[in-house]
Amino acid sequence: MRRILILAAIFVATAFKSTAEEGMLIPSLIKAFENDMQAMGMKLSAQDIYDVNNSSLKDAIIHFGGGCTAELVSNQGLLLTNHHCGYSQIQSHSSLENDYLKYGFWAKNKSEELPNPGLTATRIVRIQDVTAAILFGTEGLSEKDKAAKMEANYGQLIQDAMANNHYTADIKPFNYGNEFYMIVKETFNDVRLVGTPPNSIGKFGGDTDNWVWPRHTGDFSVFRIYSDVNNMPNDYDESNVPYTPLHFLPVSMKHRVPGEFTMVYGFPGTTEQHLTSGHLKYIMDLERPARIKMRDKSIGVIDASMRSSDLLRIKYASKQARIANGWKKWIGQIGGLKTVDAIQIKLDREKKYNDMAASNQEWKKKYGSVIQEMNALVEQYHMADFGYSMFIEYSYVGPELFGRARDINKFLSNYEKLSSNNEWDKEVQAQLEAAKGFFKNYDEETDKQIFLLLTEEYVKQLGKENVPALLKSKSAEELADIIYSKSILTNQARFEKFMSKANGKSLAKLLKKDLGMMLWKETEEHFVANTLPGVRIFKSEMDALLKTYVAGKMEMFPEDQHWPDANSTLRITYGKLEGSAPHDGMTYTEHTTLDGIITKNNSGNPDYELLPRMHELAAAKEYGDYAQDGELWVCFTGSNHTTGGNSGSPVIDAEGNLMGLNFDRTWESTMSDYMFDASRCRNITVDMRYVLWVIDVYAGAKHLVDEMKVVRD
Ligand code: ARG
Ligand code: GLU
Numbered sequence: 001m002r003r004i005l006i007l008a009a010i011f012v013a014t015a016f017k018s019t020a021e022e023g024m025l026i027p028s029l030i031k032a033f034e035n036d037m038q039a040m041g042m043k044l045s046a047q048d049i050y051d052v053n054n055s056s057l058k059d060a061i062i063h064f065g066g067g068c069t070a071e072l073v074s075n076q077g078l079l080l081t082n083h084h085c086g087y088s089q090i091q092s093h094s095s096l097e098n099d100y101l102k103y104g105f106w107a108k109n110k111s112e113e114l115p116n117p118g119l120t121a122t123r124i125v126r127i128q129d130v131t132a133a134i135l136f137g138t139e140g141l142s143e144k145d146k147a148a149k150m151e152a153n154y155g156q157l158i159q160d161a162m163a164n165n166h167y168t169a170d171i172k173p174f175n176y177g178n179e180f181y182m183i184v185k186e187t188f189n190d191v192r193l194v195g196t197p198p199n200s201i202g203k204f205g206g207d208t209d210n211w212v213w214p215r216h217t218g219d220f221s222v223f224r225i226y227s228d229v230n231n232m233p234n235d236y237d238e239s240n241v242p243y244t245p246l247h248f249l250p251v252s253m254k255h256r257v258p259g260e261f262t263m264v265y266g267f268p269g270t271t272e273q274h275l276t277s278g279h280l281k282y283i284m285d286l287e288r289p290a291r292i293k294m295r296d297k298s299i300g301v302i303d304a305s306m307r308s309s310d311l312l313r314i315k316y317a318s319k320q321a322r323i324a325n326g327w328k329k330w331i332g333q334i335g336g337l338k339t340v341d342a343i344q345i346k347l348d349r350e351k352k353y354n355d356m357a358a359s360n361q362e363w364k365k366k367y368g369s370v371i372q373e374m375n376a377l378v379e380q381y382h383m384a385d386f387g388y389s390m391f392i393e394y395s396y397v398g399p400e401l402f403g404r405a406r407d408i409n410k411f412l413s414n415y416e417k418l419s420s421n422n423e424w425d426k427e428v429q430a431q432l433e434a435a436k437g438f439f440k441n442y443d444e445e446t447d448k449q450i451f452l453l454l455t456e457e458y459v460k461q462l463g464k465e466n467v468p469a470l471l472k473s474k475s476a477e478e479l480a481d482i483i484y485s486k487s488i489l490t491n492q493a494r495f496e497k498f499m500s501k502a503n504g505k506s507l508a509k510l511l512k513k514d515l516g517m518m519l520w521k522e523t524e525e526h527f528v529a530n531t532l533p534g535v536r537i538f539k540s541e542m543d544a545l546l547k548t549y550v551a552g553k554m555e556m557f558p559e560d561q562h563w564p565d566a567n568s569t570l571r572i573t574y575g576k577l578e579g580s581a582p583h584d585g586m587t588y589t590e591h592t593t594l595d596g597i598i599t600k601n602n603s604g605n606p607d608y609e610l611l612p613r614m615h616e617l618a619a620a621k622e623y624g625d626y627a628q629d630g631e632l633w634v635c636f637t638g639s640n641h642t643t644g645g646n647s648g649s650p651v652i653d654a655e656g657n658l659m660g661l662n663f664d665r666t667w668e669s670t671m672s673d674y675m676f677d678a679s680r681c682r683n684i685t686v687d688m689r690y691v692l693w694v695i696d697v698y699a700g701a702k703h704l705v706d707e708m709k710v711v712r713d
Contacts, residue, residue, distance in 0.1 A: 021573075021574075021575045021639045021640070021641060021676070021678045021681075022561070022563070022641050022676040022678060023561060023563035023573060023641060023676075024268050024271070024563055024564075024565075024566050024571035024572070024573050024641060024643075025563060025571055025572045025573065026127065026174075026181070026564070026569075026571065026572075027049065027050040027058055027124075027127060027265075027570055027571070027572055028050055028126075028127040028128070028129070028181075030046045030049050030050055030572055031046040033046075033574075034046040037261070037263070037574055040261045040574070040576065041260060041261035041654045042261050042263070042574075042654045043654045043655050043656075044057075044654070044655065044656050048656060049263075049265075049572065049656075050127075052125075052126045055246035055247040056247060057247065057249070057265060057652065057656055058124060058247075058265075058570070059072075059123060059245060059246035059247040060072045060073075060245060060246075060247045060248050060249045060650070061123075061124070061265050061266065061570065061649075061650065062079060062081075062121045062122060062123060062225075063120075063121070063122040063123075063124075063185075063267050063570075064079075064081045064085055064121060064223075064648055065085070065119050065120060065121075066120065066122075066568075067085070067269075067645060068081055068082060068085035068267075068645065068647045068648045069081065069085075069265075069266030069267045069645065069646060069647065069648040069649040069650075069662075070085070070121065070223065070648045071248075071249050071265075071648075071649075071650040071658065071661075072225070072245040072247070072248040072249065073248050073249055073251060073658065073707075073708050073709075074248055074707040074708050074709070075244055075245065075248060076224070076242035076243075076244070076707060077224045077225035077226065077227070077242040077243035077244070077245060078194065078222065078223075078224055078242075078248075078704065078707055078708070079121065079191070079222070079223040079224060079225055080220055080221075080222060080223075080648070080650075080658075080661060080691070081220070081221060081223065081647075081648035081661070082219045082220060082221065082647045082648040082661060082663045083196060083197065083201075083202030083203060083217075083218070083219045083220055083221045084202075084203070084219055084321065084647065084663065085221070085647050085648045086193065086196060086221035086223065087317075087318050087321060088318045089114075089116045089119060089193055090105070090193065090196050090221065091314070091317055091318045091441075092116075092437075093105070093114050093193065094314060095314075096310065096311065096314070099314070100196060101198070101199050101314060101317055102198055102199060102200075103198050103611070104195070104196055104197045104198040104201070104202075104699060105193070105195060105196050106194075106195040106196075106695075106699050106700075106701045107193070107194050107195060110224075110242070113192035113193060113194050113224055114192055114193040115190065115192050115236045116191055116192065116193060116223075117236065119189075119191045120187050120188065120189055120191065121187070121188045121191045121223075121225050122185050122186065122187045122188070123185065123186045123187075123188075123245075124183060124184070124185055124570045125167055125184040125185060125186055126183075126184045127181055127182070127183055127184075127569070127570065128181060128182045128183075128184070129179065129180075129181055130157055130171060130180050130181060130182045131178075131179045131180045131181075133153060133157055134150055134153050134154060134157070134171065134180040135150065135153075136153055137149055137153070138150060138153075154171055157169075157171060157182060158170075158171065158182075161182060161184050166186070166232060166233065167184050167185060167186055168184075168185050168187060169182055169183065169184045169185070170182070170183050170185070171183070172567055172569060173567075174564040174567065175547070175550045175551075175554075175562075175564045175565075176274075176543055176546040176547040176550055177543070177547045178547055178550060178551050178554070179564070181569070183569055183570075186233060187233060188225045188226070188227060188233045188243065189233060189234070189235050189236065190225070190226035190227070190233075190234060190235065190236045190237065190240050191223050191224070191225055191226070192223060192224050192226060193221070193222075193223055194222040194223055194224050194704065195221070195222040195695065195699070195701055195704065196221040196222070197218050197220070197221075197694050197698070197699065198611060199317075200609055200610050200611050200614065201217075201218035201614070201694055201698070202217070202218055202219055202220065202221065203217065203219070203321075204216055204217045204218060204597065204607075204608065204610075205217050205600070205607055205608065206606075206607035207324050207328065207607065208605055208607040208608070209607065210324070210325060210328055210664070211328050211329055211332050211664060211665065211666070211667045211670060212666065212667050213588050213637060213666040213667075213682070213684060214588065214589075214592045214596060214635075215592060215634075215635045215664065215684050216592050216596050216597045216600060216634045216635060217634075217635065217663065217664075217686065218634070218686055218690060218691065218694050219661065219663040219664070219686050220661050220686055220691045220694075222695070222704060224242055224243075225242070225243040225245075226240035226241060226242060226243060227240060227241065227242075227243040227244075228240055228241070229241055231243060231244050248709070249650055249652070249656070249657065249658040250656070250657045250658065250708075250709040250710070250711045251657065251658045251688050251692065251708050251709065251710050251711065252653050252655075252657035252658060252659050252688060252711055253625075253626070253688075253689055253692075253710055253711065253712045253713075254653070254657075254711065254712060254713045255628055255629075255713055256577055256591070256628065256633065256636065256659065256687070257577070258576075258577055258578055258579070258590050259576055259577065259578060260576065260577050260653065260654065261574065261576065261653065261654040262574065262575055262576060262577050262638040262640055262651050262652070262653065262659065263572060263573070263574040263640070263651070263652045263653075264572070264573050264574070264638075264640040264642055264646060264649045264650070264651055264652070264662050264683065265570070265571075265572050265649060265650055265652060266570070266571070266642075266645065266646045266648070266649025266650070266662065267568055267569065267570055267571070267645045267646070267649075268566035268568070268571050268573075268642060268643045268644070268645045268646050269566055269567075269568050269643060269644045269645030270565070270566055270567070270568075270643065270644070270645075270673070271565045271566040271643055271672075271673050271674075272565060272673060272674055273565055273674065273675065273676075274546055274549060274550060274553075274565070275346075275674060276346065276350065276371055276374045276375050276378070277343050277346035277347045277350060277375070278374070278375035278378045278379065279374065279375070279378045280337070280342060280343060280346055280674060281343055282378055282382045282385075284334050284337055284338070284342075284343075286382070286386060287382075287385065287386055287389050288330045288333070288334055289334070290386070290389070290390065290393075290461050291326075291327075291330065291389055291390075291393055292327055292330050292331060293457060293461075294390070294393040294394070294397070294398070294454060294457055294458070294461075295323055295324070295326070295327040295393070295397070296327070297450070297453040297454055297457055298323055298397070298398060298450045298453070298454060299320070299323055299324050299327060300453075301446060301449040301450050301453065302316050302319065302320045302323070302446065302450070303320070305443060305445075305446040306320060312443055312446065315440070315441045315442065315443055316441070316443070316446070318441070319441070323397060328667075329644075329670050332667035332668070332670040332671070333670045333671050333673065333674070335667070335668075336667075336668050336669065336670060336671030336677075336680070337671045337674060337675065339668075340671070340675070340677055340680075342671065342674065342675050345675065346675075350371050353367070353371060353552065353553070353556070354368070354371060356556045356557070357552065357556065363552070363555070363556060366548065366551075366552065367548065367549070367551075367552035367555075367556065370545055370548045370549045370552060371549065373545055374542065374545045374546075374549065377538065377541055377542055377545065381534050381535075381537065381538035382538075383534075384531055384533075384534025384535045384537075384538055385534075385535060385538055386462075387462060387466065387527070387530070387531035387534075387535075388527075388531055388532075388535045390458060390461050390462055391523070391527045391531060393454075393458075394454055394455075394458040394523070395520075395523055395524070395527075398450060398451070398454040398458075399447050399448075399450045399451035399454060399455075400438075400442060400447050401447065401451065401483065401487065401489040401490050401516045401520065402520050402523070404438070404489040404490075404495075404516075405489055405516060405517055405520035405521075406520070407431075407434070408431075408488070408489070408510075408517075409507065409517075409520075409521075411427065411431055412502065412506055412507035412510070413507060414427075415503070415504045415506075415507070416504065419504070428499055428502065431499060432496060432499055435492060435495055435496070435499075436492075439492040439495075444484060444490055444491060447484075447490065448480050448484040448490070451476070451479075451480050451483070451484070452476050452477065452480045453476075455471065455476035455479065455480070456476045458471070459471055459476075466530070467526070468519075468522035468523050468525070468526035469522060470515075470518065470519050470522050471519075471522075471523075479515065479519065482515045483515050483516040483519070486514070486515065487514050487515060487516030487517065488510070488514060488516075488517075489514070489516040489517065489520075490516060550562075566643055566645070568645055573640045573641045573642060574640060575638050575639035575640040575641070576638060576639050577590055577636060577637075577638050577659075578590055578637065578638060578639050578682075579637055579682070580637065580639075580666065580668070580669075580679065580680055580681075580682050581679070582666070582668035582669070582679075582680040583668075588637065588666070588682070590636050590637050590638075591633050591634075591635065591636040591637075591687070592633070592634045592635050592636075593631045593632055593633060593634055594618055594623070594631075594632040594634060594690075595618070595631070596634065597610070597614065597618065597634065598610075598615070598618050601615075613698060614698070617697060617698060622697060623693065623697075624693055624696060624697045626689040626690070626692055626693040626696075626697070627689075628689070632689070632690060632693060633687040633689055633690060634686065634687060634690045635660075635684055635685060635686050635687060635690075636660065636684075636685050636687055637666065637682040637683065637684055637685070638651065638682060638683055638685060639678060639681065639682060639683075640662070640683045641672060641676050641681065641683075642662055642665060642672075642683040643665075643672070643673050644673075646662050646683070647662065647663050647664075648661055648662070648663070649661070649662040650662075651683075651685045655711075657711050658688055659685065659687070659688060660685035660686050660687045660688050660691070661685060661686050661688075661691070662683050662684070662685050663684060663685070663686055664683070664684040665681070665682065665683050665684060666680075666681075666682045666684060668680050668681075669681035669682050669683075692705050692708075692710070
């Protein structure tokens, strides 16, 4: 009898090992995983996590600014997210006089909290499988009629969902159109900055440590959602009051135990688990290396500028972080994928898929050639895709004159409409204001250097025969010299002078005379004429093939766990608090401590700079009551499958309390966007006990801790 029990225990242990960890699950379907999650230690029910009729954990999870995740932690709308998620807001409130980047900022009371125009906080009201409703009445229709009918169904569903309420609704394809879900949301527009630690905490380790374990970043910032007096969303208004949420997360000060259950609830952006071997190979060998190279160049220029003066450091802080972040992730991804030999793994899986398809006539017909077709499509269109990526790197991530050109073109194209409505003068003022904001974070010489290097690299990557005429007839130097001494795109005074006389003829004149504007237009048109058509075919045909491919996986391998790729909708992933051993002869323990911050600081690397207060508190071991066994934990890792967009996501314990804020993955695990490997993929979390220590002991903002509900052992 005992033996059987032991065997059963082993069986359960291995059974949940195989289902946990990989996958980003849809909250409304979480019931299917309840047993598995409880077997791993979770004390909650599926209904505690997601419920439409009662408040549940879901109501504390916020989509922050559309790109990150945040969570409510008090009954007064107090919101936590990552420092890097609030970075552009923090930066925009910073100046040489009020250098919040360098010294941090803490509102002493609610009246000091800082508004952030344009920043939104969105709660998910419900998630609903509408596959049948979207496909209703489409059977037997031609492709064209089917699309029209689906479009009509879509419109009706949205309209119904939004009738008589202040919600918005959205329907998204999951599994490449094998399923559709409707997401109903409530969006708040008055979100104020409450506090932020200095960069030396919130961005501690900078780019040296970004995507890297061991990690010591206090990557958090504090915001607050405001509503009108009836708790309804409202634009910024002085009469607004702190929002009362349906649920907020209690904060856990409990001892952490390696192996304990963890769950991440948030908005993962994109994963691409179904790429074929050929597709992945193209990305690893050609597309990513070229993008990395483009960014090598711009980062080199920006880093040098930022080191040269405090003013430039502040101007470029946010841009630099954005460009370097993707750059370093890609390097890690390629490394990880090569290490595990991802291409071979893909080939093996593809063989298994094809063998299974060949075992049955019907499957053979439906699925027998889909992988081959996907690989052939990559073969045929990858240069279009490559052109697209290079265009993005050059025109959207590269020198900023292109962004200016887009804005100005859009504005001037509206001359007729604006002047017939008597809105022209007002709009000119608005443009001047916007330009002021833009030029605040811009440096002509820096941008010129970026332009020079990226223009050369763009031509080199695509080949002279594949670039617009101006890039053939003039060298990068010639273009740079003229554009950066004459164009209205690259200089504030020239722009203002131009605006003082702008009228209905200005756009045509610019496009004839301003070399920056001309280059933008040519680059754009060349892209639209030569690259975009191929990209469109590639993406739409690939999506159609992916739909079939994924349907085949689900039909032919029903016993495998299937999960839909991330698509910026609310998901749950769960795992354990645990370290990893991604390299032979080396293990990563699961947590880091304040001592490690001081050790890193001693190395002299400027990314590890601290303010004196940190030294004082660390030397005195002033840990408040936030330590565990005499150590102040800073960060910890877990085997939760996360991706970009999960930044700021709550890492939740077995009882539904907040353990920390997810903010990164280890470098070895960034490959999980393409392939999850349970033995190496780890998410990185800043421990809430460190967050509270910084707020309370370091910054003296204890009133914020008092606002939260803190639970102890
Ligand atoms: N790697 C994290 C993420 O993808 C953090 C990025 C911010 N930090 C930085 N040094 N750029 O967003
Ligand atoms: N830092 C990422 C973000 O901004 C999360 C890290 C990841 O990609 O896992 O969402």
